[in-house]
Amino acid sequence: MDQNNKQTWSFTGTNGDFKLPQSDRNSYLYFPLVNEGGMMSSVSPKLHGQATSGHNTFLTPPLSVEDLHNSRDSRNFWVYIEGKGAWSAAGNSAKQNAEFYTDNADDAMLEAGFLWHKVTRSSADLGITAEITSFVPVGNDKVELMRVTLTNTSGKELTLTPTAAVPLFARSADDLRDHRHVTSLLNRIYTSAHGVEVQPALSFDERGHRINHTSYGVFGAEGNGNEPLGFFPVQEDFIGEGGSLDWPEAVVLNRAPEAGKGGEMHREGYEALGGIRFRTITLQPGASNSYVIVLAMDSQRIDVSTLMNKYGTTAGFELLLADNKALWADKVNTVEFHTGDPSADQWMKWVTLQPVLRRLYGNSFLPYHDYGRGGRGWRDLWQDCLALLIMEPAEVRSLLLNNYAGVRFDGSNATIIGQQPGEFIADRNNIPRVWMDHGAWPFLTTKLYLDQSGDLEFLLQEQCYFRDNFMSRCRERDASWDEAAGPYLRTSAGDVYKGTILEHILLQNLIPFFNVGEHNNILLEGADWNDGLDMAAERGESVTFTSFYASNLLDISRLLRTVKELKGYETLELAEEMLHLFDSLGTSVDYNSVSAKQEHLNRFYASAPNKVSGIRVALSMDKVADDLEHKAEWIFEHLRRNEWVQSEQGDGWFNGYYNNDGEQVEGEFTEGVRMTLTGQVFPLLGHAAAPEQIPHIIAAVERNLLDDRIGYRLNTDFGGIQQNLGRAFGFAFGHKENGAMFSHMTIMYGNALYKRGYVNEGRKVLESLYNLSVDFETSRMYPGIPEYINEQGRGMYTYLTGSASWLLLTMVTEVFGVKGQLGDLLLEPKLVKEQFDAEGKASIKTIFAERELEVVYTSTGSSVYGEYQIHSVTLNGIKVTLQRVSEGVLISRDLLSALPAGKSHLVEVELA
Numbered sequence: 001m002d003q004n005n006k007q008t009w010s011f012t013g014t015n016g017d018f019k020l021p022q023s024d025r026n027s028y029l030y031f032p033l034v035n036e037g038g039m040m041s042s043v044s045p046k047l048h049g050q051a052t053s054g055h056n057t058f059l060t061p062p063l064s065v066e067d068l069h070n071s072r073d074s075r076n077f078w079v080y081i082e083g084k085g086a087w088s089a090a091g092n093s094a095k096q097n098a099e100f101y102t103d104n105a106d107d108a109m110l111e112a113g114f115l116w117h118k119v120t121r122s123s124a125d126l127g128i129t130a131e132i133t134s135f136v137p138v139g140n141d142k143v144e145l146m147r148v149t150l151t152n153t154s155g156k157e158l159t160l161t162p163t164a165a166v167p168l169f170a171r172s173a174d175d176l177r178d179h180r181h182v183t184s185l186l187n188r189i190y191t192s193a194h195g196v197e198v199q200p201a202l203s204f205d206e207r208g209h210r211i212n213h214t215s216y217g218v219f220g221a222e223g224n225g226n227e228p229l230g231f232f233p234v235q236e237d238f239i240g241e242g243g244s245l246d247w248p249e250a251v252v253l254n255r256a257p258e259a260g261k262g263g264e265m266h267r268e269g270y271e272a273l274g275g276i277r278f279r280t281i282t283l284q285p286g287a288s289n290s291y292v293i294v295l296a297m298d299s300q301r302i303d304v305s306t307l308m309n310k311y312g313t314t315a316g317f318e319l320l321l322a323d324n325k326a327l328w329a330d331k332v333n334t335v336e337f338h339t340g341d342p343s344a345d346q347w348m349k350w351v352t353l354q355p356v357l358r359r360l361y362g363n364s365f366l367p368y369h370d371y372g373r374g375g376r377g378w379r380d381l382w383q384d385c386l387a388l389l390i391m392e393p394a395e396v397r398s399l400l401l402n403n404y405a406g407v408r409f410d411g412s413n414a415t416i417i418g419q420q421p422g423e424f425i426a427d428r429n430n431i432p433r434v435w436m437d438h439g440a441w442p443f444l445t446t447k448l449y450l451d452q453s454g455d456l457e458f459l460l461q462e463q464c465y466f467r468d469n470f471m472s473r474c475r476e477r478d479a480s481w482d483e484a485a486g487p488y489l490r491t492s493a494g495d496v497y498k499g500t501i502l503e504h505i506l507l508q509n510l511i512p513f514f515n516v517g518e519h520n521n522i523l524l525e526g527a528d529w530n531d532g533l534d535m536a537a538e539r540g541e542s543v544t545f546t547s548f549y550a551s552n553l554l555d556i557s558r559l560l561r562t563v564k565e566l567k568g569y570e571t572l573e574l575a576e577e578m579l580h581l582f583d584s585l586g587t588s589v590d591y592n593s594v595s596a597k598q599e600h601l602n603r604f605y606a607s608a609p610n611k612v613s614g615i616r617v618a619l620s621m622d623k624v625a626d627d628l629e630h631k632a633e634w635i636f637e638h639l640r641r642n643e644w645v646q647s648e649q650g651d652g653w654f655n656g657y658y659n660n661d662g663e664q665v666e667g668e669f670t671e672g673v674r675m676t677l678t679g680q681v682f683p684l685l686g687h688a689a690a691p692e693q694i695p696h697i698i699a700a701v702e703r704n705l706l707d708d709r710i711g712y713r714l715n716t717d718f719g720g721i722q723q724n725l726g727r728a729f730g731f732a733f734g735h736k737e738n739g740a741m742f743s744h745m746t747i748m749y750g751n752a753l754y755k756r757g758y759v760n761e762g763r764k765v766l767e768s769l770y771n772l773s774v775d776f777e778t779s780r781m782y783p784g785i786p787e788y789i790n791e792q793g794r795g796m797y798t799y800l801t802g803s804a805s806w807l808l809l810t811m812v813t814e815v816f817g818v819k820g821q822l823g824d825l826l827l828e829p830k831l832v833k834e835q836f837d838a839e840g841k842a843s844i845k846t847i848f849a850e851r852e853l854e855v856v857y858t859s860t861g862s863s864v865y866g867e868y869q870i871h872s873v874t875l876n877g878i879k880v881t882l883q884r885v886s887e888g889v890l891i892s893r894d895l896l897s898a899l900p901a902g903k904s905h906l907v908e909v910e911l912a
């Protein structure tokens, strides 16, 4: 509780650790525990949650967020107290639940940090305290550890019999409903000196049952390494007839366990349980005893003695916990902020962690999940690279290169992404669907990469193209496609065709230019960024992504001119079929004519029917750049003239969409105002919104979309289900993609405002997100940002959201203004007064040019944004000769690259 008697978490030090009193008085809370080895766990204040390494290998029963409070399938640790009865150290017993709202309720305090979780639960009535610490150790083992320490807090001796109980699901999430029982018949349950292991005989799949090798287990030891007394390997025996996991007969009646330490198969054909009985102990007042519980899985039978030697003692536990803390601290401290608000700085550490979590969990393996089956989406692949460029930059080049292998020659892309980098899989479900925004993101990410690294050669690197049985952006099927030939575009001679990255980018951005609907904006196709706009595939248009593509065309054009200037290249080699797309180099297309564009595109499709000749043509760099620029300018002009909604209030905004009836979606209608934030973000983020339009858009957003309770909404209330637009409007208003505060769009809006020089307005947007997220009594979430804030103000889908990448990126490159410009370091701070500390300092630690830099801004005059300028810069105390550009100050990459690697370098910037 804070001073105002509000329940909230609070930071306990300076490294992001926090505590939350009465942690079990919240629902939907969960904490991630994970490692690079593929163990993905989540844990709630009552130790609920799951442990899995993928969709088909759940150690504990798979769950969704409602199960956190409604299901009894959770990690548990029981204590039978002589004379007093059963008590759950995790808080999961029928009795504790019944007493939850009474004075007899336990007290529970949560503490957590990177990446560990501890709950201290005390029963004043019983005179016992249990401290349960959980984490997933560093390394490649798929292991989760729990240490339970029981302390006698009563004035008298306590005699206790402890029993760990963790349900072992040991199979695929698909078996949760389909074949739930018959798959339990596959279970082969083994007990050994320390616990229970299940290796199902087959993995159930009606297309062909296969021998299963994966093995799952729960093992335990007393803190000193002592073996348990015996086991309860079968759930139904443990709970007893009429019992349940939260009131199991074996504990409540303190039944003796089955011994069975032999390691031979012990039981088969039942739902299994990691039920571990420890010896009865007597604790004197103040005395404690500890236990270590190991949840583990392996690709074969588990080597239990090796496992327990490594993980099975409290001494080992302490060391591993320290390693784990050090590893995660290292990861999140790659970027560190220091501003006038230390709490906000610590909060940013949790945001910094989020992109790493998304890389490890994808979107599926925490209790809130967008899709349940694992896998990654194309859009997310590119968005996640934004944060990696800041946090793990060394990896990004090859990631980007691999990702481009998913592009089809029609500018669309594979949507099923394999396990290995660069592995894309043909859609066997045959769902012909193109998300029209997909082609726009890769260039945005690549541009950031080029700016951060200066690696222009990357554009000329070659990569293959993806091919499957879809062509012409899924409008046609390719009857000649042979899956056996692999998912690669080939030449007429049958060779795998490779083109430069630049060629891929050009296809992705040029083809949409011609793919327009009746209002001459790019077709919405299957949906755009908003996955929920999925019911306007015939006539729908995404005006907002039209502006994104146009901005890309202009930026690519500028990039080509730079490449020519810096590298001296006069020509560009491209597949000959692409000549069609540069119409101004041959027969110009009338851009005002929708049918002319469509016909032109059809001619291109006909010339490259999922195959290319393999012949390249050399085009003049200048002419290609001119062509792109001309196309971009045409779109800007078209949007400003035709898609501007002039409000009666004096302000205005961009219409973002046309629906499947060809109607303009946004505007002031008699039924109310229809406006989307998405519609504004992309014109602002790129070049489509003219400078004089920006203040009008801001005013319209503030008026129509800002709600004091939940922040900047994604859209106004359209008041109906919009079958001509998408499922999003079937969602209740104020939830998810229908009018919630959707962090991703809000942050991109903030980013765009900073970019366009509206710093105070941008800051207001980011602040609102921060304030909503940290207002625990309403948001009910741990530090970090949610995917969205719902109508009630609750933070939803915590941890796994692409918006964290955007927030990190915005803080580093916009707010602190530490960013690359074709490899050089540009300093362009956009800090506002409150962000400087009492000494007028604000600083950031980040990686640039493979060097760790600490950039410290000191304001010696005004700290009001707009009033200060960079006055001087020193590097490790030595004055740097300033190269001023319109945006700020440039420090050459050569200067930074010459610094020794492996240590931190100080860049002191005086603002005056």
Ligand code: G1P
Binding pocket: 370, 377, 379, 380, 529, 530, 531, 532, 737, 744, 787, 797, 800, 801, 802, 803
């Ligand atoms: C999620 C998806 C993202 C999509 C968005 C809107 O956002 O991951 O690709 O564009 O919903 O439909 P996120 O969870 O990344 O915030």
